[in-house]
Amino acid sequence: MTSAEIYIKNKLEERRSSGAYRSLKPENSLIDFCSNDYLGFAHSAALKHNIETELQKNSANLNGSTGSRLISGNLNYTEELEKQIAAHHQYEAGLLFNSGYDANLGLLSSLAQRGDTIILDELIHASVIDGARLSYANRYSFKHNDLNSLEDKLKHAKGNCYVVVESVYSMDGDTPPLMDLLNVTEKYGAHLIVDEAHAVGLYPTGLIGHLGLQSRVFASVVTFGKALGCHGAIVLGSNLLREYLINFARSFIYTTATSFHQLAAIKVAYAFLNNAGEEISQLQKNITLFKKEINVNETYPLRTSDSAIQCIILKSNNKARELANILQAEELDVRAILSPTVASETERIRICLHAYNTTNQIIKLTSTINQFINVC
Template sequence: MANAFYDFTGELRQLEQDNLYRRRRVVDGPQGFMLNVDGRQLINFCSNDYLGLANHPEVAAAFKSGVDRYGVGSGSSHLICGHSGAHHALEEELAAFTGRERALLFSTGYMANLGVISALLGRSDTVLEDRLNHASLLDGGLLSRARFQRYRHADIEDLQAKLSNAAGKALVVSDGVFSMDGDLAPLPAMVELTERHHTGLLIDDAHGFGVLGKNGGGVVEHFGLTQDDVPILIGTLGKAFGTFGAFAAGSEDLIEMLIQKARSYVFTTALPAAVAEATRASLRLLQTESWRREQLQNLVRRFRQGAQQQGLQLMDSFTAIQPVLIGDSGQTLAASRRLSEHGFWVSAIRPPTVPAGSARLRITFSANHTESQVDALLDALAKVLP
């Protein structure tokens, strides 16, 4: 008799009928504004490589040099024998970049959020999260076993009401730039509120670092805030930095506490030292080549102006993330396929990644895109959207 536990046929069929089935596509070659996808050349408007550093020759050379010096694998966790000079130097440079006392590397952004939140809270505490937070932030809150509450998206009044009834220690958790909408958390108001209620504040600025702020310092720099204002800062390295991994940054005591208690740091292999060397190179480029941010903003403005002239339903975003709201999952999938036929790769984002009825084309820009490519994308959108 077949084991019914392994019968997924019905569920998979239902996902396909609901236009929620996910399929992978195979990319050949390095990341860039042009990608070879399933054997076809497409202009890539769905990558998080916002500054175009993922295949930068200096970053690639630093990675190769790192392999020559450190080999490929790190061999162990940071607390055993996996913490190299490259890791340590990158942590010091990230701390200086973010204006914080210390930084701590994690192997992925997901692991950073799981580890930090669960290390700082317990059963008697409360975690309050924006309703549109990334899945890793939500899972970190659930893993902590604290009382878990979600407040309405970017709604300070709702957050204040929930904070007033919070039990034990309370931690407010939010994305800095929301990954599917592209808008910003109301950070100054959140800082004022958490200081008044003596609660913690954690901001994951995965999509803000490198993109926002005069020096690429992200949403905290954009709002002119400091470590005292935002004591717990999370960043990923696989987006604007163009490499891989993540970090937490904050006070000396915060980082020491995470080294002792963050299970996703203590009990996992360190990312390869060569990746840390590559990230050090991308960090230097991120800070010195400000033209990348300027080019990115120029492209975003050009796109938004053209999209508004066409009457496309944009969202409140001035970042590299420019969603076009469609609503129906089937229509969104069809639009993505038609764009591919015109030579553009734009992802169809559907529930549960976004709320039901808010499926959208998530268009993202890179500093390596050209104005003519943006104009061509606008022409294609005019053809595939009603």
């Protein structure tokens, strides 16, 4: 073995011995309680049919985009779609990225400069952390949803300051006090950036739109791979911000543009979202039912969440994996979330509820969890 191979082997063995080894699993026929397909769009035959119809209407478009948007990959269709999405969320402008990871990477790495400050909630998504790392800015984190901790960091901020939070946190499912966050960031002249990945679908325009805060939020990131059932992302903000990202966001500039098929899927998914009142209502009912039926305790608590993401803290990789295995044996697809993805002693099962989950499925899920916790 070479020295590099020895290093790789040792690191993998360390991960196996700690119980944190990751592996890929193919699709299965279990009852879905783990995907981010909250409204069932990814499963929708009607959505698939409408995407095919949209492709047929625009049959002259190529299979691939042929290059970056600054070379050969830009289309009038793309720019019109960006305007439509921005209007849906009531922002001035938007810029499409190939994924939510690319959007956060491009936005954060290009926006903040040496001498500026980025302040992140400690539970922010890894893509935001990586984007901040690639900037030359000073970086701080504040305690999760803690306004006093945030204000303490804001007092030491230099240059242009950007505070970044999620409207629904991906691993806890909870929501920050956005009005209070805006008040404290504005007090110090900072700019709030909100990742809306897990809020769109729970709210048709995201939580920012639901609360009518677009004019006070500097930028918002919306992804299409969750409730919209397709792929990609958009950064929403001002026309000025859009122009800046076209010129300076490396994950936008130096990548092949989105294919037409993906653009068509996004457009059709937004048309479905505009008429998804029944699905959103059913999702809310399923969340209420789950919270009513689950019976947790102080040893293994349920995270406070009104979203589709519900987490039970098992406090060890082994316990989390044990409960996930029991649920999967009952044909319920729930996954364990292990450290280091989450902090040590916050290992958990992460349950994603959907509009298409039935009452019987949710009762079976909660009953199996309740039985496990009572025995423990």
